[in-house]
Amino acid sequence: MTLDVSGALKQPGVPFALDVVQAIAPQEVFADVVTFDPARLLGTYTAVEHGNVLLRGTLTTTARGHCANCLEPASAEIREDFEELFVLGGDPEDNEIFVYTGQEVDLERLALTTAVLGLPIRMLCREGCNRVPAYETGGVTVTHCQEELPGQRPFAALKQLLAEKTGEGTD
Numbered sequence: 001m002t003l004d005v006s007g008a009l010k011q012p013g014v015p016f017a018l019d020v021v022q023a024i025a026p027q028e029v030f031a032d033v034v035t036f037d038p039a040r041l042l043g044t045y046t047a048v049e050h051g052n053v054l055l056r057g058t059l060t061t062t063a064r065g066h067c068a069n070c071l072e073p074a075s076a077e078i079r080e081d082f083e084e085l086f087v088l089g090g091d092p093e094d095n096e097i098f099v100y101t102g103q104e105v106d107l108e109r110l111a112l113t114t115a116v117l118g119l120p121i122r123m124l125c126r127e128g129c130n131r132v133p134a135y136e137t138g139g140v141t142v143t144h145c146q147e148e149l150p151g152q153r154p155f156a157a158l159k160q161l162l163a164e165k166t167g168e169g170t171d
């Protein structure tokens with residue numbers, strides 16, 4: 001969405017309340033496709049020198065992807081601060097800065113970059129998940145529960161699968 005900053009531009013240096021909801025497009029992150037709930041941006045926007053506008057505040061959203069260990073659906077609550085200067089008439093090709101023209105600031109890229117910054121390195125379905133993905137062996141699907149039995153290690157089975165495949169001489 002765009003934020004009308006015309007009021008702030010008339011009163012430089014005066015912080016105006018920012019409280020908006022911005023949609024964030026799904027992102028490919030860490031080999032997973034992460035979707036985001038609509039993000040709330042809460043804070044202030046202030047016109048500063050040269051007609052530039054400073055936005056600062058906190059973004060909150062929920063990211064939804066898959067557990068880094070067991071690949072089951074996982075989500076993460078994101079709460080990330082931002083402080084970005086939107087440069088009036090700046091070069092839109094310059095990815096290092098945020099720019100705007102006229103009197104409207106587009107919040108999409110700010111929300112996206114802030115949300116991605118707030119993502120955990122590894123999203124887990126639950127704290128301390130150490131399960132492995134379900135997989136199929138000999139026509140039988142081995143699930144997480146079975147996997148947690150001692151002596152059944154995923155890599156052993158994987159190795160066996162690979163050996164079988166090589167043995168068949170496919171491709």
Ligand SMILES: [Zn+2]
Binds near residue numbers: 067068070072124
């Ligand atoms: Zn998990």
